[in-house]
Amino acid sequence: MTAVAQAPAAPVRVHTGKVTQARVIKSEWIKFRTLRSSRWSLVAGVGAMIAIALLFSLAMKSHYPHMSAARQREVDPVADPMRGVFLGQLAIGVLGVMMITGEYTTGMIRASLAAAPKRLPVLWAKALVFTVVAWTVMTITAFVCFFLAQSIFSSIHLNKTLSDPGVLRAVFGEGLYLTVVGLLGVALGAIIRSTAGAIAALFGILLVLPVLGEVLNLTSWGDHVNPYLPSNAGQQIMALTTTSPDMKPWPGFLLFLGYAVVAMAAAAFLLKKRDA
């Protein structure tokens, strides 16, 4: 058959190809862009964020003239349209988790790790490809949302610009926060290795912990714990008004990044140590 015809008498052997970090990164990039599911996760996240920015801005605009003065003062033309971040984090978190668990659930991981037996380059490459893609797409989306919202708010003269205090940091920080959410997803995916389990853990940490933390507010423990919870700390970078005196925007974000780094280190240790 074809096989017989294909096999040359003196096969040309090419034994120079080493598995380098750069090659693993390129391989992961091919993996990322050849899956429809990764594209759809991004599209869903971007779409949800833009839709919510438009929804909030347009609703505010039409209701603003009928609001009480007190209610009018509460309108925040930067933070309100940014609420799409809570939907965006679902999409980007799932995308991060699936970067790894997609390989474990299909068995692809065995092919990947057999071809890259040092293993860790695969994790680093996944984290890097994810970071670059997620950060680029989410940062662009954050600015698109901001400018769309401000163009709507300009008709009621509430619009803000990036030069207003804290605004540039908040909009830029939205992309950063979402990227780290996804990275935490990548790390949890590598630790837990099942899609459902890793998604539950990720959103348990991001969404459920702060709710449980509120119980602590009844005691004196609340102030010592709640600002340090991952999502509470991480979201400070998007805050225009300081919600917690104990946690400033950048330290909060760095703490959040620190959690992701610790999770990634645990993932690396387990990937190296465990049977694939």
Add this chain to the structure above:
Amino acid sequence: MIEAVGLTKRYGDKTAVYNLSFQVRPGAVTGFLGPNGSGKSTTMRMILGLDNPTAGQVTIGGYPYPKLPNAPRQVGALLDAKAVHGGRSARSHLLCLAQLSGIPARRVDEVLGVVGLQEVAKKRSKGFSLGMGQRLGIASALLGDPDTLILDEPVNGLDPEGILWIRNLLKDLASEGRTVFVSSHLMSEMALTAEHLIVIGQGKLIADTSVAEFISRASTGSVKVRTPDAAKLRELLAGPDVTVSSSVEGTLQVQGLTSDRIGTIAAENRITLFELAPHEASLEEAFMELTGDAVEYRAPGQKSAGSAESAETVGSTKPAGSTKPAGGASDDPTTTDVEVNA
């Protein structure tokens, strides 16, 4: 060359592979046989550095797999056909793996041609049949044009034409001087493909031998004789080391004499012979003989092994006699096609 020395793998208090030592030499197809759960796949995963041995080590060309400087070009593996993300096309899947060691895209198209998947190269592998998935797995194993091939159950799910194809492919690869290590649950398939066998049971080495020797070791050395003068021949054959039994009228089972000798004795005494057949065990029989006690999972009601009839059959149980050895051992009521899944 694959070399295992004292390879041991424990999961908790369960020992999957115990003190396994063997060599797989280049230039021949080496079959890897063992009953269900005997540790074949675990062993293959340890060879590929996916599982860490509890004790002992296994090397390829002198290196433990993770230390190979360019593993994807030295070793090609098919562990299971489903080690593929179904959302990706066959070609994209191979491109990801090729990129890891800088294998050019034209090699991807080349191996797609070798396994006959060019026409569905752009289709997502989710919709592939088991046989197509198997071909894709074989394509990824061939990608780096490796010196060593490790294939876990490659004929699984292939149609007869595909089985013939893989048989020839493996033989060709071995004849080019490569090391080819293949596990299969089809004993008859191994008899046709492999030259050498490594047989394990309950994680322990049972045999490391050539296929021919493996069969002859299990052969009883008896000769079946069918003649109208059974009583007369029986008297003539009698001797100190000879036992003659007869379960069917006109048929003798002779032990202790070669068929040449029996034929000569019959001719000298002008006795007509209808049939004169030395009994040679099939690979299935030889296998059951050796692994009888090593079968871990057995359906209730099955006799403990020792003859071919107690084969662990999952799936294709062919009608009796379909794989009978040439000698036609009529004392075996059924000779089943033994399936032993890893």
